[in-house]
Amino acid sequence: MSRRAIRDLWRAGVVLVLVMLALPGVVHAGDQISDEQARTLLEGLDASGFEAKGEAVERIASSQATQRERWLQALLEGRLARERRGEHFYIITDDAGREWPIIDAITLEDAGTGSRRTINTITINNTLRTRIEGALAAMSLTAGDVSARLAAARALLGTLDEASAPGVEDTLADEEDPAVREQLETALALYRVQQGDVAALETLRGHLDTRVRNALVPLAEGDGELAGEARRVLAGIERKREWHQRVQTLFFGLSAGSILVLAAIGLAITFGVMGVINMAHGELIMLGAYSAWWLQQLLPGQPGLALLLAIPFGFLVAAAFGIAIERSVIRFLKGRPLETLLATFGVSLILQQLVRTVFSPLNRAVAAPEWLRGSWQVTEALSISYSRLAVLIFCLVVFAALWAVMRFTRLGLEVRAVTQNRDMARAMGVRAARVDMLTFGLGAGVAGLAGVALSQITNVGPNLGQNYIVDSFLVVVFGGVGNLWGTLVAGMTLGVLNQVLQPWVGAVLAKIVVLVGVILFIQKRPQGLFPPRGRVS
Amino acid sequence: MSQVRTVSSGTGSVRRSMGHLSDRTTTFTCAVLMMAAVLVVGLNLLPSDHALHVGDATVSLLGKYCCYMLLALAVDLIWGYLGILSLGHGAFFALGGYAMGLYLNAQGANVDGWQAWLGHFPLAMLAVVLAPGLLALVFGWLAFRSRVTGVYFSIITQAMTFALMLAFNRNEMGVGGSTGLTRFRELLGMPLNSHAMTVALFVASLMAVLLAFVVCRMITTSRLGRVCIATRDAEARTRFLGYRVEHVKLAVFVVSAVMAGIAGALYVPQVGIINPGSFAPLFSIEVVVWVALGGRATLFGALIGALVVNWLKTVLTTEMPDAWLFILGGLFVVVTMALPQGIAGLAASLRRNRGGSAHE
Known part of the structure; x- marks a missing residue:
């Protein structure tokens, strides 16, 4: 089957699913496919070539079988099996040991146990694995609640190819949740940029996902309009990441400081x-x-x-x-x-x-x-x-x-x-x-x-206490004895300082540097940051 | 008359201190130390099945106690006579120990760079004195110049030893990381585990204690010692009288640190290991309780305190390990609350009481 045909199938599947979503009543009625149809779908998987198996996966993904997610998941994990010399398909629920508990793949009812002698697991290769994963992601993209759709949309980033992109475009047209839309748009924009579309870079500006960055790095090399634009977008992303990192360091510092x-x-x-x-x-x-x-x-x-x-x-x-x-x-x-x-x-x-x-x-x-x-x-x-x-x-x-x-x-x-x-x-x-x-x-x-x-x-x-006693005294002395505010400021300062130094010199050395710094500071200002005013008897 | 006094004022303090050296306590302490050396070596020479024979293990243990006594003297010198409570003297002890450990480590092993230099005995001995001495000089100069005193000084010395402990725990330091230095073989070409070496180290440690005792005695009874005591009791007044208090403090602090360093250097070959644990704040503060128990500001009290507490520790950590920290903690509380003058003070007051009742 040609790629075009696959794409058509995809489209058909997506449209079908969307129709089903739009008409829940109808979906419910058309939910059930007969056991015969299900068996036919599964038999496609037992084909000899991986290409044929791939087509069967697409067929299952676009079918209305309620068990399709289970099947593909089982197939992905190597747990989908066919009876030797028989018609039945099984899902192995636990593949530890020699005798595996199995359930019937169509009725999902308990079917006793199976072993290597009685059932054959259906094998897959890496290309097929990617295809199954894509199909599973696409399925959850259109079905399920917002959080499931969002997770699926997030997983799409960087995985789109010629076959799957049109399907996503269709999904995007019907998606209403803004967060999911944004994820889908990012994924599509990244795909288009990789195809050479300079205008799509605009969407990626300031996007913090590491996958966007990693995808842009090879594009930014070399000359040309795309590379130059990509470099600028990449620089923007780096700047933004740095700022977020700084905020993160500040927060870590404040929380370490609050312990102090x-x-x-x-x-x-x-x-x-x-x-x-x-x-x-x-x-x-x-x-x-x-x-x-x-x-x-x-x-x-x-x-x-x-x-x-x-x-x-x-x-x-x-x-x-x-x-x-x-x-x-x-x-x-x-x-x-x-x-x-x-x-x-x-x-x-x-x-x-x-x-x-x-x-x-x-x-x-x-x-x-x-x-x-x-x-x-x-x-x-x-x-x-x-x-x-x-x-x-x-x-x-x-x-x-x-x-x-x-x-x-x-x-x-x-x-x-x-x-x-x-x-x-x-x-x-x-x-x-x-x-x-x-x-x-x-x-x-x-x-x-x-x-x-x-x-x-x-x-x-x-x-536990011993680890904090030296630090605590330093904080009090650093802040200025008799001053609650001084203690607050000193503790927070030391915490942040420690976190800021850590990436440069490592955790232990950062602590040593802070200790030595406070020792030197006390020499300079024995009364601490906020010395008590006036005479203290 | 007055002319004579002016002329002799320079040597007067020395003569006076020499005169004080011959006082009863000093003579007695020196005699006891000498006798201990002769006795232990003599008993060690007895055949091993003799009832009074002192084995090599005991000699080595006594040598270890001598190092602790030396360390206690160092702490007593600055705490007892200058009122400076250092909670970081273990750092000087450990630095001396590390200098010695690096020397021992370089014997018959391949080390490179600066560590190879420490393989030469004279350089290593120089390091034993210089490492703690220089640290004390820099730290003390900074602290005393800006008049960091009392508990503040105690707290920053504790922070200093804590920082050093963290630093020596790092493998990047190249001094063994958290395991420290161990598996030493020989010292000055003699195997460390030999009988002669054990006895020699013991005698060397005891002589070091004796020497340090005499030096401390000379310092404390000299003019410098009087300024020290004046500083301890009324620092501002001493300063207004024209003494450079910070110089006095710095000088005595450095001497004390060097003594601690020598104690560490003698300690390491006898126990065969030095690790960052010696920098632990707990060890430094333990030394203070030896001095407090023995009697602050009495040099022989420091010796007694170190001996008693460490003997207790040896016995108790083997007999009932759980009880040791209770006892040590209890010692801290009891000594500070009930025995502010320590064992020496108790002995003195007992003697006074007896003398008083005899007069009546």
């Missing part, structure tokens, strides 16, 4: 506001993460609910431990920062070993709930994962809440009073010891919240 901010913001209160060096801060983060894990064990099958409950629970657990540390150790070391540092470091070792003994030294994975999985594909070159987005939002919410507490509540007022002048605050009737305890509990609780967020990013283990 979450880890450091508790410290900004205990270290920054109270002046207490709490080396066990990392372990309070770890406890928050473990409480998220533990709640998930209590509520199996409901990771979403467990995670939401873990937010208050993690806060309370970490705050309780924090208050216990404050009451038992830190209170007695007031005004001796180096001793406080050592003692709280001891506490951190004890907490680590406690978790190792009670739970296990192994890392635990906390499952992500359904609504945090996957990512939001903004454009072809820009995707944002929901979990990172959630951490970013969570960080900002926690920051805002904390800032509001310090700014508007009675506790915040008392904390600021005690920080500025402890004796005067006490003279005014502020119970400084109680304020110390609550402030420390607040900072510790926020560390717990950071742990809950971290459990969605990394595995939970006894060493």
Whole structure:
């Protein structure tokens, strides 16, 4: 059969299908083809040559058989078989082992088992494979809901040839969904450009799909109007991709930075506001993460609910431990920062070993709930994962809440009073010891919240806190002690800086560069980015 | 009279320090160290079935403790007498260790480039001193010049050792990546695992401790030492009196770093491995607790602390590994809260009490 004939067949098929779509009632009535007709269609597949098989595939694709998608799919996977010395066709549902469970290809009813001795699978070659795939794509292009059509249209890009392009043109004429239309137009434009049509390049301008770019690269070589135009379009695409990449890097940086901010913001209160060096801060983060894990064990099958409950629970657990540390150790070391540092470091070792003994030294994975999985594909070159987005939002919410507490509540007022002048605050009737305890509990609780967020990013283990303690202190010192805004800006800056450096020097070296950079920065401005104004007693 | 004083003021500090060297604690500590050396070597020479025989393994372990004692001295010198809490002294220790490790690695193996240079013993020894010394010089110069003090200094030293740990973990550094350097064969042409080498390394480590103790003692009792203590107790006042506080700090910090580097260099041939784990912030902070337990600002206290904690660690990590971190953590808390002067301070107060009651 000539190509022309195939094209005609294609057209006929597409038109038929469109008619069926337009007349659902009729489609339903004409849905059923007789078993005899189905058998005839399948017998075409059992022809000796691959060319003949290809024609049979086209016939099936343009037929009204309800099972046609099943057949072609099975054929593609090598699971369509014919009975040896018999009339029946089967689809193998599981081809592991020697005896395969099979179903009848026409009635789709269970047909027992088959083996190499009783049935013959129908073989295909690569040319045929491409043809079957094309036919399957074309089928879903015209049938199914919008998302199926969109997926099929997307798959078409770069695969069009002389045979299939007219069919797509017809489909485009009848397509109404704008997104599907756009995909179809792009696919057609790419096909036309490849045929030498300069005007069609206009449609491809600024298109971000890698397949468009890859197809344009060979065209841009050499001279001529087409090559020159293609080069310009390609340059435009590259520029646009770069911008999207930058936005992506910025987002990664912000989400990495928000983790830093979450880890450091508790410290900004205990270290920054109270002046207490709490080396066990990392372990309070770890406890928050473990409480998220533990709640998930209590509520199996409901990771979403467990995670939401873990937010208050993690806060309370970490705050309780924090208050216990404050009451038992830190209170007695007031005004001796180096001793406080050592003692709280001891506490951190004890907490680590406690978790190792009670739970296990192994890392635990906390499952992500359904609504945090996957990512939001903004454009072809820009995707944002929901979990990172959630951490970013969570960080900002926690920051805002904390800032509001310090700014508007009675506790915040008392904390600021005690920080500025402890004796005067006490003279005014502020119970400084109680304020110390609550402030420390607040900072510790926020560390717990950071742990809950971290459990969605990394595995939970006894060493979780240690990985963040050095970074957290640097963020607080970098931002300027006693300044919540400074911590936010510093954390975000370090996160973005790290991500920007990574493609050039690699992840580890980027971290080293940032560390050294902050060390040097502190030499230059020991008070951090936002030094406290005036005299701090 | 006044003329004499003016003339002798230059040598006065030296004489005074020499005079202090002969005080009771120093003599006692030096004597104990010498006796330990003689005793261990002597007991090691006994036949191996003798009840008092000290095996090579124990000698090697004691040699390791000596390196820790040297490191503790280095930390005590700057923390005890200058009030600088360095949480990154493990970095200097590890740098010295890596210099030695690279020398050992170059023996009988094919290495190229700068690593081949370290195959020469004098150059390697120079590197042992220079690598930590230069790092301390640059880092200290930057930090002290801009008056980074107290906990800020502690935090950035911790960041420094953390950054170095990440850097040495990279395979591109060419120093073994995360596995580090190991499988050393010989030192100065002698096989490392021989009996004579074990004893020699032990004696060398002990002598290094003795020497470092004397040097520290000389520093702390000299005029420089007095300025150090003045800086520790009232930095601004010392500065206003006309002392260049940052120079004093820098000088002592570099000396301390070099001591730590030498400790690392002696440590590596005795344990047979050096890896980036030595840069871990935990190790550096552990050293501080040795000093805190022994008694800050008493040099013999640092020695006792290093010995006691490491002996405990050896025993406990084999007997009940789970308990070790509880004990170490507990030590941090108890020492800082109940024993601010450490074992040395406890001993001193006990002696004072006894003396006081005897007078009554």
